[in-house]
Amino acid sequence: MPFVVAVDGPAGSGKSSVSKEVARRLDFAFLDTGAAYRALAWHVEASGVDTADAASVVSCLDSFDCRIGTDPSGYAVHVGDVDVTDAIRDPQISAVVSAVARVPEVRRHLIELFRSIMAATDAPGIIVEGRDITTVVAPDAPVRILLTASEAVRMGRRSAELAGSSAEAVGEQLRKRDAADSKVVDFMTAADGVTTVDSTELDFDQTVDAVIGVIRAAQPALAP
Numbered sequence: 690m691p692f693v694v695a696v697d698g699p700a701g702s703g704k705s706s707v708s709k710e711v712a713r714r715l716d717f718a719f720l721d722t723g724a725a726y727r728a729l730a731w732h733v734e735a736s737g738v739d740t741a742d743a744a745s746v747v748s749c750l751d752s753f754d755c756r757i758g759t760d761p762s763g764y765a766v767h768v769g770d771v772d773v774t775d776a777i778r779d780p781q782i783s784a785v786v787s788a789v790a791r792v793p794e795v796r797r798h799l800i801e802l803f804r805s806i807m808a809a810t811d812a813p814g815i816i817v818e819g820r821d822i823t824t825v826v827a828p829d830a831p832v833r834i835l836l837t838a839s840e841a842v843r844m845g846r847r848s849a850e851l852a853g854s855s856a857e858a859v860g861e862q863l864r865k866r867d868a869a870d871s872k873v874v875d876f877m878t879a880a881d882g883v884t885t886v887d888s889t890e891l892d893f894d895q896t897v898d899a900v901i902g903v904i905r906a907a908q909p910a911l912a913p
């Protein structure tokens with residue numbers, strides 16, 4: 690098993706972008722677990738199935754052929770032959786992904802997929818980010834981080850990305866998704882042994898440096 694850095698946090702806290710940059714700097718692999726839940730939501734919709742019906746969602750798992758890249762510089766997500774890297778970021782997918790992710794059988798299936806991806810990587814380390822990585826997927830990881838930022842800052846960052854959507858609509862959707870996701874796993878408070886990095890007052894580079902600082906403290910030999 691490579692050296693695992695587990696990163697959790699709410700939507701828009703910077704998990705994907707910061708983890709990706711940290712992985713690049715350390716020559717680590719990078720796994721965006723939220724992308725797998727999004728890809729499954731895409732697959733369920735593409736199959737013409739109701740994402741709100743748990744049994745129907747579970748029936749899509751057998752045909753869910755998902756490949757998630759772990760190279761932080763050449764990242765892509767495929768379902769079968771379809772490149773869904775951009776499609777899974779669509780607000781329509783964001784609106785239904787929590788319903789798919791709350792199904793226990795879905796979580797068991799994807800957690801197994803994440804652990805096999807982690808075990809198969811040939812990089813010296815892997816940064817795995819999501820909601821339940823520090824607590825469920827990799828609770829024994831040598832570095833576990835909760836990346837947070839104030840709600841206002843997170844909404845501002847996410848709405849800056851989604852041109853064409855109003856800040857209010859983006860904020861409302863983010864709040865709803867965090868509320869739904871919080872019922873399934875607690876990613877707002879750090880579990881025992883998890884280090885909180887609050888990026889509210891930090892710019893992107895400062896946040897990357899803060900995360901590398903936590904990794905360096907745990908394993909001085911790994912960090913540059």
Ligand SMILES: Nc1ncnc2c1ncn2[C@@H]1O[C@H](COP(=O)(O)OP(=O)(O)O)[C@@H](O)[C@H]1O
Nearest residue numbers: 700701702703704705706846888891892893896
């Ligand atoms: N510390 C920061 N300062 C400013 N912008 C940031 C910071 N961290 C992340 N961002 C930006 O905020 C947006 C949301 O980050 P993202 O990585 O998608 O969050 P998450 O994966 O937690 O939902 C991205 O556009 C990212 O570049």
Ligand SMILES: Nc1ccn([C@@H]2O[C@H](COP(=O)(O)OP(=O)(O)O)[C@@H](O)[C@H]2O)c(=O)n1
Nearest residue numbers: 700701722723724726786787790819820821
């Ligand atoms: N480890 C994880 C990661 C994501 N998810 C689900 O997947 C959705 C999308 O995750 P994401 O990380 O892409 O979301 P953003 O915060 O990047 O918008 C979340 O809203 C959760 O419903 C989860 O349940 N467990």
